Amino acid sequence: MALVELRNVSKIYRLGEEEIRALDDVTTDIAEGEFISIIGPSGSGKSTLMHILGCLDSPTKGTIRLDGVMIHGASSRQLAAIRNQKIGFVFQFFNLLPKLTVLQNVELPMIYSGVSGKERRDRSMAALESVGMANRAKHRPSQLSGGQQQRAAIARALVNSPKIVFADEPTGNLDSHTGEAILSLFRKLSTEGRTIVLVTHDPEIAAVTPRRIEIRDGRIAEKIDLTLAGLDRAAAPGGPAAGAEA
Amino acid sequence: MKTSSGALRHSSAQFSTTVAAGVREIWAHKFRSLLTMLGIILGVSSLVAMSALVSGMEKGAKEALVAIGGLEKVRIEPQDIPIDQRHLADQAVGITINDVRALEGNAPLVTRLSPEMRLSATVSAHGKSFRPWMLMGVWPVALEMSEHVIEHGRMFNEIDDEMARNVCVIGTETRNELWGSPEQTGREIIPIGETIYINGVPFTIVGMFKHYESEQERKARELAKLEPKTDQPKDTVARDRGRGGGRRRGNFVFYLKNATIYIPLNTMWMKFRTGITLTGFGGGFQATGGAGGATGDPRLSNLEIRIASVDTLPEALQQIRNVLMSTHRGIEDFTFRTQEEWAENINNFIRDARLSGGLIAGISLLVGGIGIMNIMLASISERVREIGIRKSVGAATIDIFIQILVESLVIAVLGGLAGLVTSFGLVHLLSSFSPTENAPIVTVTSMLVAFGFSVLVGILAGLFPAIKAARLNPIQALRYE
Incomplete structure (x- = not known):
């Protein structure tokens, strides 16, 4: 059984008379431990897909099963609990709370799952350790470089041992060198057995993942555009190189 | 779940x-x-x-x-005769000693009666003169009635009243005006035994009430007493004088009590009968000339009574009214003034x-x-x-x-x-x-x-x-x- 099962999912917005299909009948699976990228130009619907997968949004039609649980008709409270326990997010703009220290930022998800103070600190330090940020625990986000902030954000995403981590353009706000380092951190986490979904418009970044889902106009593209994805160059990481969902 | x-x-x-x-x-x-x-x-x-x-x-x-006697106190005052009884005015008897006797015998809900004759007088002694708030001719029972406490000397007694002796009991305000206050003189003067002239008639002071004041005034006074001792003792006299001069009168009720002089009722009747005030506090009542009413009994300025309990106030008032209506030949020339009104206010x-x-x-x-x-x-x-x-x-x-x-x-x-x-x-x-x-x-x-x-x-x-x-x-x- 796949970790995530997406069946005929559509997301339809209405702007007056006009109907906008942000997602149109998407069906796919993500297996446990997979390292996967969702790629597509802006406005393609990839963000909508991520929001639905990440339980930030619910689909207009279709069903999602996450870790064996149907996410359908769940209350906002239940969705919050699922986000808290099973999902980690990493954002383009890091989204650390500026008034809190790095440690407090990493503790944040555990505050909402009711973990006691001591355990919170221990687990946060462990998470910071795993991204190489333990020595910056007492710093404020504003005192850190972009790459360091993103590492702290990754520690926060990992701290509740989620089933799946979504990274939305995680390198979009970093220089290429730092971005490279963040990507290799994801690769490392992947080898440790984490399920990671990279969401990006950049084929070079998508190239690091063994599997890619390309979204275009709200649908999963049948054929990957090799020139766009630059796959002729990036097929190396192995596995089922052709990311087309058949 | x-x-x-x-x-x-x-x-x-x-x-x-x-x-x-x-x-x-x-x-x-x-x-x-x-x-x-x-x-x-x-x-x-x-x-x-x-x-x-x-x-x-x-x-x-x-x-x-509490200082003026609490809720159980009721004052019976003269009042204008109602319009429909005006033609009977010459038969109105007014509030007299006769009423006191009648109430004593026939109104069991009344526990204490204190007749009063009031006179606004000028007193002089020690080369100074003073107009006290009121000169009151009363029975000795007035002491308890008005919550007075004698601090020095004694209250005049029944014999003083019977004999119409020229004795009086004064309050601290009279003493302060005539002999000077403790703050001014530096010691407390107790003028017991001194002679005081009330409207020219000599009286012997037999007693003095304690000084009445609100708790606030007492605290202020005690503080003032303490203060000069701690810093400059030399300055004390001058400062106290200044303070005494500009001193606030304090709560009016306490001032009134301090500035009242009591003499026996009989003495009042014998010495000053023509000048006795027959107006209630409401004013407007026309004294029928002289102090004798239609019956010739001595007329009172008012009559203070104390009833057993506030709970029976309406019943007690009804009882008193019944008695008085009969002694007053059905002419309603009196009214009740209860503290309840005031308390309610x-x-x-x-x-x-x-x-x-x-x-x-x-x-x-x-x-x-x-x-x-x-x-x-x-x-x-x-x-x-x-x-x-x-x-x-x-x-x-x-x-x-x-x-x-x-x-x-x-x-x-x-x-x-x-x-x-x-x-x-x-x-x-x-x-x-x-x-x-x-x-x-x-x-x-x-x-x-x-x-x-x-x-x-x-x-x-x-x-x-x-x-x-x-x-x-x-x-x-x-x-x-």
């Missing part, structure tokens, strides 16, 4: 963290928060100060009420003062609450992104709601506490601004009520911003710049 029990576990473990976050948020905007709190501080302190002032007034009024006044003061203080608390709401709305629109982040890591709607509500509550609670502290200063300031005889009393109840209101205002003010914040869509909140 699992989530709901988990959520419950949340709220308890989370609470201290939420409060800490609220405090941190407020600390991050110190000046802004202080300004916001100021509304609550002023509201709470004005509520407490207002209540303290009213409580002080209430206490002063109650003290005065006090209560009404206190209630009105409390209500209007509370309303104003309440409005200022409300304004404080609007300030909180305003700042909370500004705060959440600054923190849309933060709310989005919190939601993305798993904060439920209720978590955000509680967070914003707690922040608003923390402002209100801190403001409320600061307001309680400030209220003491405000009370001090107010009592120095508006010199009242009654020291304000800060009550615990008023502090609790004021604090409770500030908490309530904090909750109400936080409610709308909290709902607004909690309803934010996480996706839009995360995108918000």
Whole structure:
């Protein structure tokens, strides 16, 4: 059984008379431990897909099963609990709370799952350790470089041992060198057995993942555009190189 | 199932963290928060100060009420004859000693009777003269009736009254005017045995009442007594003189008691019968010339009676009325004056003062609450992104709601506490601004009520911003710049 099962999912917005299909009948699976990228130009619907997968949004039609649980008709409270326990997010703009220290930022998800103070600190330090940020625990986000902030954000995403981590353009706000380092951190986490979904418009970044889902106009593209994805160059990481969902 | 029990576990473990976050948020905007709190501080302190002032007034009024004899005392006064009985005016007997005898025999609900003849007199002695508030001819029982206490000498007795002796009992005010007050002379003069001329007639002073004053005056006096001893003793005389001269009269009721002179009723009748005042406090009654009524019995200025208990007041009044209607030949030339009216007036006044003061203080608390709401709305629109982040890591709607509500509550609670502290200063300031005889009393109840209101205002003010914040869509909140 796949970790995530997406069946005929559509997301339809209405702007007056006009109907906008942000997602149109998407069906796919993500297996446990997979390292996967969702790629597509802006406005393609990839963000909508991520929001639905990440339980930030619910689909207009279709069903999602996450870790064996149907996410359908769940209350906002239940969705919050699922986000808290099973999902980690990493954002383009890091989204650390500026008034809190790095440690407090990493503790944040555990505050909402009711973990006691001591355990919170221990687990946060462990998470910071795993991204190489333990020595910056007492710093404020504003005192850190972009790459360091993103590492702290990754520690926060990992701290509740989620089933799946979504990274939305995680390198979009970093220089290429730092971005490279963040990507290799994801690769490392992947080898440790984490399920990671990279969401990006950049084929070079998508190239690091063994599997890619390309979204275009709200649908999963049948054929990957090799020139766009630059796959002729990036097929190396192995596995089922052709990311087309058949 | 699992989530709901988990959520419950949340709220308890989370609470201290939420409060800490609220405090941190407020600390991050110190000046802004202080300004916001100021509304609550002023509201709470004005509520407490207002209540303290009213409580002080209430206490002063109650003290005065006890000083004049309490609720059980009723005064029977002469009154204009009703219009439909005017033609019988020449037959009206007025309030006389005869009434006293009749009431003694026929009104069991009356426990004590004290007839009074009043005269406004000039007294002189020691080369000075003074117009006391009232010269009263009374029976010795008047001592208990009017809650008088003899401090020096004795009250005149039945024999003095029977023999119509020229003896009198004075109050401290008369002594102060004629011989000088202790503050002026530096020692207390007790003029027992001295001769005093009342409208030219010599009287021997046999007794002096104690000095009546409100608790506030007593404290002030004791303080003044202590003060000069501690610093410069040489300066004492000069300073005391200045103080004595500019001294405030104090509570009027206490002044009246201090400035009253008592002489035996019979003496009054024998020596001054033509001048006796026959008007009640209401005024307007025309004395029928001379002191004798239609029956020739000595007429009284008024008759004070004490009844067994306040509970039987209406019955007692009815009883007295029945007796008097028969002795007065059915002519209603008397009226009752009860302290109950006064007590009710006090209560009404206190209630009105409390209500209007509370309303104003309440409005200022409300304004404080609007300030909180305003700042909370500004705060959440600054923190849309933060709310989005919190939601993305798993904060439920209720978590955000509680967070914003707690922040608003923390402002209100801190403001409320600061307001309680400030209220003491405000009370001090107010009592120095508006010199009242009654020291304000800060009550615990008023502090609790004021604090409770500030908490309530904090909750109400936080409610709308909290709902607004909690309803934010996480996706839009995360995108918000």
